Amino acid sequence: MIRGMQRVDLAYVQLASSEIARDINRDVILEVIRANQPVSRAELSRLSGLQRSTVSLIVDQLIQERWVREGATTPLPRGRRPTMVGLNDDLVMLVADIRPTQATIAVVDLNGRFLSRAQLPVTSDPAKTLAGIIETMLRMKERHAQRSFEGVGISLPGRVDPVTHRLRFAPNLAWPDFDIKGTLEKGTGLSVELDNAANACLLAETWFGRMDGVRNAVLLTVSEGIGTGILCNGQLLHGDGGMAGEFGHLCLDKDGPLCGCGARGCWETFASSRAALRFYAERNPKIAVRSIEELLRLAQEADEDALAALTRQAEYIGKGLRFISATLAPEVILIAGDLVALWARFGPIIQKAFSDSVLAGFSPRLMPTHEAEVARLRGAAIVVLQRRSSQRQSGIGKRPRRPAKAVKRERLP
Amino acid sequence: MIRGMQRVDLAYVQLASSEIARDINRDVILEVIRANQPVSRAELSRLSGLQRSTVSLIVDQLIQERWVREGATTPLPRGRRPTMVGLNDDLVMLVADIRPTQATIAVVDLNGRFLSRAQLPVTSDPAKTLAGIIETMLRMKERHAQRSFEGVGISLPGRVDPVTHRLRFAPNLAWPDFDIKGTLEKGTGLSVELDNAANACLLAETWFGRMDGVRNAVLLTVSEGIGTGILCNGQLLHGDGGMAGEFGHLCLDKDGPLCGCGARGCWETFASSRAALRFYAERNPKIAVRSIEELLRLAQEADEDALAALTRQAEYIGKGLRFISATLAPEVILIAGDLVALWARFGPIIQKAFSDSVLAGFSPRLMPTHEAEVARLRGAAIVVLQRRSSQRQSGIGKRPRRPAKAVKRERLP
């Protein structure tokens, strides 16, 4: 992308090791701009600790690379008026949030704003589904042709192996080993990144959410199943094969109902939305409630059975949070999913059940994540950006420095 | 140049003068030396990707700093004979492994070798116990006066808050909020680092053990209770307040025996050595077996009740490993503790119970850690080294560069 273009311009100017400091500082400045935009170069200097001169050079580079652009000059009580800089939202990513029954496709800019958004059905045929997604993406790309498309990011309801980039352990998406990444790359002509939906959601919360300075957090997604994204020491934890975070299959009651995983009484069998539907059916077998949306609507209409079913689900959610807090000791636990729509009612229930069962000495903050789909789409975009930056870093060692002239000199005295 | 060995964390390395590149490369070279010693400068260049010239300068600096020293010149099939370099084991650390009833004090060098080792009883009076430890340490320092003592590292049977450096959640060491770090620093005149025993043990395994390239691992300690050390993305996970890793208090059977934490049926109540003693007492109430050592001795003498009790413990250990594998998806699970002395017999039992209950898709390697005390002592030493290195890094932004002459120049044309 941009850096490649730049290398054509500058030909052989890149130097490996000073460039590390450069790249680090570039990333630091970019991050500080992102978190504080619009912001002046002087303020960036104070925030980053780098000299004004250095900041100026780096900002110039970022503008050249089109990550950043200048904005208005805002007046101050005294002194020269600063020129503010901010992220250049002409840079955009194509993203898709693929869920068991439908997918949302969108164009997201560097600030997490949406330029387009569309929905498609998801079927058990991955080729057909992806063809539709590709078609929609290409249309969107056409529509925003003046923007610069950085890549494609996909959020999936399952684990993605960080090495093979294959989807695995996706009980709610029956796409047998299919090359999603390759198909999308061929179809769109852009590089494609995949990750788990919970990871994407968590990533978006750390970028755009209320988690400044939080270095250990867990995001819990509650829908058909239970998923988690884990932030350890400020980094996403994928684990071996991308499988980390299967808290949903820890046992809450060994005599509980049989779970899809083969065990009995997994947390998921009590705390998922599917469990809530079961609780409702147990109380009121006469009315067949098929979807969680329907159940939530009933609850909002103050249907007693629906409220009881969801309350029970909320209690089990809170109870199982002990798993998370005792093992990872996060500062924050974020909860996303269907139930969060009625957080005012069920949040306190989750909190109480958690407080009642939590191991002494632990007290993570419990926070809801509203608009999880927005977060997943934004997170998918961030995965694209992150992968780019890590590519840049790991390639450092292979950039030879070629001086202008390679003249053979005489031996020195 | 960083070659994927160290990812720079923007949250910590806020600013990077060009000196940061030097510090990073210094750490890279030091790490490569540690892992490959004795090793020549040319080999270091190949392993690190840095130029021979750069490697030479950095190695000179490390020799100056006394981290490294030159060794023999070993012959090669062709060419100039390389001068090997290795860690300078004149640098040593004072370490202590404090356990519920006794402490081991030792002097450890940079290569994890022991120069002295002594044992002291541990009482419920922290002041008195620490006074004894300090006295022993000072005697050891006297005895090895020609060595350079880098600091003091302590391994403790409880969680250590990374911020306050206080011991908390140590059910087997009744030292109410006591300033261990301050007391030891005053007594020894050296800087002191504390950490949990399981973390120390894990750290030693990653430095001296069989875990090259492993970036996600968990070490399980089985003794009076159950503890864990967690390696995430190549880093120790401490969690908020240092409390991460309390897998021992996840529930295995909600109708199980009451646990010290207040809940019922925690893994610890089934899989700890204390549980093994209970299993034995249930089978054979006539003979009072007081200590796990006694039980192990009976097992070695083929006492059927002892074997049955330990087998039951091993099965529960394996069963509970599902907690660890499903949530963290480590590549390796290391097991340390009393039972490991009879690994040939009980290892397969743990492995089978684990395989029977593990969630599909997970298959971490199970490995025993023999000589856990050695590992804890070495780990305590590593904590000292790591803290030093991180101190150096975080100070980078504050290094003002003062030019030799600060002459006021005339304005340029």
Add this chain to the structure above:
DNA sequence: CTTGTATTGTTTTATTCTAAAACAAAGTAC
């Protein structure tokens, strides 16, 4: 024994990065 070649390790040179200081620009307070 000399010459050629391979390998290690050091020295020299060129390049890039950053800090620090000087400088330039653009405003306010008086």
Add this chain to the structure above:
DNA sequence: GTACTTTGTTTTAGAATAAAACAATACAAG
């Protein structure tokens, strides 16, 4: 206008590394 402030750029100097030249060994072929 003059003094002072703040922002942003330019200049200069110092630190770090790559690349190439150089120096030091060792061995083999002639």
